[in-house]
Amino acid sequence: MVEWSENERSIISNIFSNLDYNDVGPKALVRCLVVYPWTQRYFSSFGNLYNAEAISTNPKVAAHGIKVLHGLDRALKNLDNIKATYAELSVLHSEKLHVDPDNFKLLSDCLTIVIAGKLGSAFTPEVQATFQKFLAVVVSALGKQYH
Amino acid sequence: IIFLGMKCPNSTANNKMTSLSAKDKDTVKAFWANVAGKEEQIGCDAVSRMLTVYPQTKTYFSHWKDLRPGSAPVRKHGATVMTAVTDAVSKIDDLTGGLLSLSELHAFTLRVDPANFKVLAHNLLVVLATVFPNDFTPEVHVAMDKFLAAVACALSEKYR
Numbered sequence: 001m002v003e004w005s006e007n008e009r010s011i012i013s014n015i016f017s018n019l020d021y022n023d024v025g026p027k028a029l030v031r032c033l034v035v036y037p038w039t040q041r042y043f044s045s046f047g048n049l050y051n052a053e054a055i056s057t058n059p060k061v062a063a064h065g066i067k068v069l070h071g072l073d074r075a076l077k078n079l080d081n082i083k084a085t086y087a088e089l090s091v092l093h094s095e096k097l098h099v100d101p102d103n104f105k106l107l108s109d110c111l112t113i114v115i116a117g118k119l120g121s122a123f124t125p126e127v128q129a130t131f132q133k134f135l136a137v138v139v140s141a142l143g144k145q146y147h
Numbered sequence: 148i149i150f151l152g153m154k155c156p157n158s159t160a161n162n163k164m165t166s167l168s169a170k171d172k173d174t175v176k177a178f179w180a181n182v183a184g185k186e187e188q189i190g191c192d193a194v195s196r197m198l199t200v201y202p203q204t205k206t207y208f209s210h211w212k213d214l215r216p217g218s219a220p221v222r223k224h225g226a227t228v229m230t231a232v233t234d235a236v237s238k239i240d241d242l243t244g245g246l247l248s249l250s251e252l253h254a255f256t257l258r259v260d261p262a263n264f265k266v267l268a269h270n271l272l273v274v275l276a277t278v279f280p281n282d283f284t285p286e287v288h289v290a291m292d293k294f295l296a297a298v299a300c301a302l303s304e305k306y307r
Contacts, residue, residue: 034285117280125199
């Protein structure tokens, strides 16, 4: 069972309450598709992903980025039960979407970097540690139902 | 080639790193010019984050009196690392040759598990994102990520 201190809960809550989902979501997914181009394999229906410019202006990418970021809201609301909270989404990613779970870490690294860019020096080492811990727990939960 | 858990770029018979394109190298060199004058600040921050976010890395620094973020040994080590990365940028056309003695140091003396090169690289990228939010675009990010991976491979050359 993952333990969260009061400090960690408040750090996580603050990051999300000040988050512009419509900006950060697209930026994180764009960055993932550009920095780790093999992740594009899951988005063949999204149209033009030929270069960074096309990816960053693709409306389907933007919409999906927002959707994925909101997917983290469930973890935020259920910090003490993340594993069970994501069981269904884990099955979806495994059985229907067939996403290699290694990709979850790639997206979470890109999200960390986008948030770092938005918060600047406010993204202290302590905040980074807490945020990465949060994402690691979500990533682990998303991988749990794979078999 | 997957070596010590890392995918290393293919080498030709002349041992040239072929996976960094000309565009990658130009992007890295152009972006790294922004770092001038901020090396110590950036290096210190990257090492501080590494020790905080990945506490297992502290095992390599048990000889330091103070491992807190921004402490004197952390600041000094950050500067050392950044000087080496800046040097690597200047040797971007032949990282294996250029980093040979550093590779020997890491292989025979320091014996840092090469998985940690990736850890430090990640934290350096995070710092670059905080310091250069507008310049650290996705295109710059991918070029820098590839470059740091190539540096890590060059550092691992002498391990076995």
